[in-house]
Amino acid sequence: MRKVRAVLVSAVMVLGVSLTIGATPAHAERLVGVFRDYSECQRIGSHGVTQGWWDSYSCKWEGRYRYYFLYA
Incomplete structure (x- = not known):
């Protein structure tokens, strides 16, 4: 019974860690700039894409x- 419990606890721990790692977004957003005008923000954003x-x-x-x- 102890061996089964040890294996079960280990499996639950591995599953929890894998779910935590998998929850990280692949493309996390980062702050690139701060602007007073919306049009300037859009212009720089599209320039970065091109x-x-x-x-x-x-x-x-x-x-x-x-x-x-x-x-x-």
Whole structure:
């Protein structure tokens, strides 16, 4: 019974670690720039795509800072 319990506990631990590692996003967004105007954020974001610096981007308004944050 102890051997079965030890094997079962080990299997559960390995499963938990593998699920934690698998939950990490493959393409995590990183902050690339901060802009006052949405159009400037869009311009730099699309420029980065054409230059091959990143595959996609998003401009997000942060009201408490009153700036657009460019994530890629």
